[in-house]
Amino acid sequence: MRWVLVAAMVFATVLGDLLQSHEMKRAGEQSVSARGFARLLHVIAQRRLLILGIACNAVSFFSFMALVQTEPLSFAVPASSASFVLETLLAKFVLHERLGARRTAGALAVLAGVVLVGG
Amino acid sequence: MTNPTTRSGALLKTYSIVLFFLALKAAGNSAMAWGMKQVPEKMSMNPALYLRAMLNPFVALGILALILALLTRMALFSLADLSFVLPVTAVGYVIAVFLGKVFLHETVTHQRWLGTLLIFAGAALVGSTARNTTQGNTT
Numbered sequence: 001m002r003w004v005l006v007a008a009m010v011f012a013t014v015l016g017d018l019l020q021s022h023e024m025k026r027a028g029e030q031s032v033s034a035r036g037f038a039r040l041l042h043v044i045a046q047r048r049l050l051i052l053g054i055a056c057n058a059v060s061f062f063s064f065m066a067l068v069q070t071e072p073l074s075f076a077v078p079a080s081s082a083s084f085v086l087e088t089l090l091a092k093f094v095l096h097e098r099l100g101a102r103r104t105a106g107a108l109a110v111l112a113g114v115v116l117v118g119g
Numbered sequence: 120m121t122n123p124t125t126r127s128g129a130l131l132k133t134y135s136i137v138l139f140f141l142a143l144k145a146a147g148n149s150a151m152a153w154g155m156k157q158v159p160e161k162m163s164m165n166p167a168l169y170l171r172a173m174l175n176p177f178v179a180l181g182i183l184a185l186i187l188a189l190l191t192r193m194a195l196f197s198l199a200d201l202s203f204v205l206p207v208t209a210v211g212y213v214i215a216v217f218l219g220k221v222f223l224h225e226t227v228t229h230q231r232w233l234g235t236l237l238i239f240a241g242a243a244l245v246g247s248t249a250r251n252t253t254q255g256n257t258t
Contacts, residue, residue: 017201017205018201020192020193020196021196021200021201021204024193024194024196024197025196025197025251025253025254027197028197029197029198030193030194030197030198031132031194032136032139032190032191032194036194037187037190040190040193040194041190044193050193054189057189084205084209087201087202087205088201088202088205091200091201091202092202095200095201095253096253097200097201097202097203097252097253098249098252098253099202100248102244102245102247102248103202103203103206103244103245103248105241105244106206106240106241106242106243106244106245106246106248107202107205107206107241107245108241109237109238109240109241109244110205110206110209110237110238110241110242110245111241112234112237112241113209113212113233113234113235113236113237113238113239113240113241114209114212114234114238115234116230116231116233116234116237117212117216117231117234117235117238118234
């Protein structure tokens with residue numbers, strides 16, 4: 001059961017973030033003032049893929065909650081960082097972001113850090 | 120986007136939003152954790168229990184902050200790459216360790232301190248790269 005929950009969580013996180021990143025870049029620059037949030041809600045209402053992305057966040061959130069009810073945090077947190085690796089790879093190959101040596105090295109350091117903090 | 124003022128302005132905006140997101144996330148998680156400790160029933164698959172837990176003011180406040188954090192993160196996606204946002208916002212783990220140490224008096228092992236150090240170093244390294252590489256914008 002634990003691996004079913006981990007798989008659900010990682011898959012939902014990856015899909016949700018890819019959809020949100022892709023859609024938000026197309027929506028143009030947003031801000032976080034009161035008016036900015038109102039405009040952002042308007043953007044969300046018009047883009048189905050964004051709503052799907054948020055639904056993925058919800059699936060990921062509840063999978064994580066279910067996971068930590070039965071498994072220790074020291075398993076759940078490093079397991080959730082699997083999405084970090086997948087997302088960074090997909091950001092390069094699907095979203096065509098340029099990673100470069102410095103960003104790759106930084107991402108690897110962060111990944112190692114997350115595993116150490118959780119473990 | 121070659122004007123240096125515009126460029127540093129955009130960078131400042133990106134980092135302000137990163138900080139705002141981290142603050143909302145930390146506040147939301149803390150309020151939620153505090154509130155959930157006051158809720159007597161143990162959570163299960165029953166959705167009614169979750170709805171009742173939301174009546175606790177700390178839980179409600181926590182959820183509101185986490186919803187705002189989600190929207191803030193989406194605004195961040197409009198300004199920066201996914202491969203930029205993920206490592207930079209991982210600094211949230213460092214904040215969680217720090218808050219746990221200061222307010223909940225948790226013991227932080229050497230392994231955890233090393234982890235937080237690596238997250239900081241990695242985030243700083245990623246933060247020094249161009250934040251948006253897909254729209255011909257190399258700021």
